[in-house]
Amino acid sequence: MTETWTPQGDAILEGTSNMLHDPGNHSAGVSWGFCAEVVAIPGNPQVVMRSCIGDRVRPGHEEELDRVIEEVNREMATDGHPVELKAPPFAYARDDDMVFLEARFCPDELTDDDPFRLSREFERTMINRIPDGLFEPHMEPLHVEDDDDCCCDACRDSDLKQS
Helix, strand or coil: CCEEECCCCCHHHCCCCCECCCCCCCCCCCCCCCECEEEECCCCCCEEEEEECCCEECCCCHHHHHHHHHHHHHHHHHHCCCCCCCCCCEEEEEECCEEEEEEEECHHHCCCCHHHHHHHHHHHHHHHCCCHHHHHHHEECCCCCCCCCCCCHHHHHHHHHHC
8 A cells, every 4th residue: 555645745845846646647737847746655664756757668668768777877876966865865767658756765864954955856856857868769758739849759740741
């Protein structure tokens, strides 16, 4: 059994501008920024804050993407992260055809300032630090209905044909 908290109901995310969505529907109702959810397994002191980086894994690219994720995570763990916590909490993970940025931490071990730093750095990483150049060849942009700037493969191909 897992439980999902919302920013309104959980002090872990106090002060963050993260937006939540229905788990499993990683694009529903999000108009700006990114989505995040905080999930804990009862009895485990660690929680996971995770956010989908968008796009879907291209069919047939799963193994190569897993290698890229492993290398990126190794570099992040080696280089550390600007969050002033005891350990760098960020890592990428693939769940079926979606890729998530995850932060794993024990809420009871956070100082009063840590939740703000954690959520702020999580948001900064989502917006500015995803290694798009490494992920992009293995990811397929999702179609966004009624969006003139949709960059999914079909819309991009259509735009190129009209040019």
